[in-house]
Amino acid sequence: MKIYYKSYDGSFIFYKNNSLVKVSRSNPLIATNDKHAKLILRDLRKNEAKTDPFSILGLSMFASSLDKKKVNEIIIILLKNLDFDLLLYRFFEDEELVKLMNQKYDPFVSSFNEIFDIKLYVIKNLIKNTNSDSDKKLFKKFILKLNKFYLTIFFKLSGMSKSVILSYFFLKKKVGISNFFELINLENKFQQNRWGYVDEQKKIDEYYLSTLKKISFFLKNIN
Structure with a gap:
C-alpha cells in the first residue's frame, strides 16, 4: 500500500x-x-x-x-468546566491540604483572572458557586483564535486534568510536564504521603503521565 x-x-x-x-x-x-x-x-x-x-x-x-459545530460545542464545554476548575475547588476539611492548595493554586488563578479580566472564586462549598456569572468574553475570544490543533490540545488536556486554567498555562508553555503533573495530583500526593502509595494509583499515575507526554510531544511538533 x-x-x-x-x-x-x-x-x-x-x-x-x-x-x-x-x-x-x-x-x-x-x-x-x-x-x-x-x-x-x-x-x-x-x-x-x-x-x-x-x-x-x-x-x-x-x-x-473539527467543524464549526464541534468547535462551538468544545467552547461551551470549556467555559462550563472553567466554573468548576480543579484549581478552584477547596471544599476539604483538612486545613493543611487547603493551605497547600492556596499556596500552589492561587498564583495561577490570580494570573488567569488578570489576563482575562475574570473574577473566578474558589469553591468552598457545593451549594454556592458564582463563577457561572463571571464575564468570560476575553477568554472566549482567546479560544476562538486557536487553530484546530491548539484547540484539540486545550480540550484534551483540560478534560484529562479537570483544569482549564492550568491547561491554558501549559499551552502557553508557562508550565512544564512535571510541574503540571504535580499540580493536578496535589490532593492525591498529599493523601499518599499519609496513607501510602497503592499499586492501583501508581498505574493511574503512569497512564496520566504517559498521556501528558504524548500531548506535549504533539504540541512540540505542530509548531
Whole structure:
C-alpha cells in the first residue's frame, strides 16, 4: 500500500493508493508542517497508532475532524468546566491540604483572572458557586483564535486534568510536564504521603503521565 503526503494550501494532506485520506466525509487528514506530516505518515503505517487517541495520528485526526459545530460545542464545554476548575475547588476539611492548595493554586488563578479580566472564586462549598456569572468574553475570544490543533490540545488536556486554567498555562508553555503533573495530583500526593502509595494509583499515575507526554510531544511538533 502506497501512503504519502503532499503540500496543499499551506498545510499537508495524505493519500493512500492515490485516494485522499479523510477523517470525515468533508474533512481530510491534515498536518501543519513537514515534521508533523512525517510523524503522521509513520503512524499511518502502524496499525496500533490508530487506536491510541493521544498518538500523533489520533490527535491529528481529532483536530482535522473539527467543524464549526464541534468547535462551538468544545467552547461551551470549556467555559462550563472553567466554573468548576480543579484549581478552584477547596471544599476539604483538612486545613493543611487547603493551605497547600492556596499556596500552589492561587498564583495561577490570580494570573488567569488578570489576563482575562475574570473574577473566578474558589469553591468552598457545593451549594454556592458564582463563577457561572463571571464575564468570560476575553477568554472566549482567546479560544476562538486557536487553530484546530491548539484547540484539540486545550480540550484534551483540560478534560484529562479537570483544569482549564492550568491547561491554558501549559499551552502557553508557562508550565512544564512535571510541574503540571504535580499540580493536578496535589490532593492525591498529599493523601499518599499519609496513607501510602497503592499499586492501583501508581498505574493511574503512569497512564496520566504517559498521556501528558504524548500531548506535549504533539504540541512540540505542530509548531
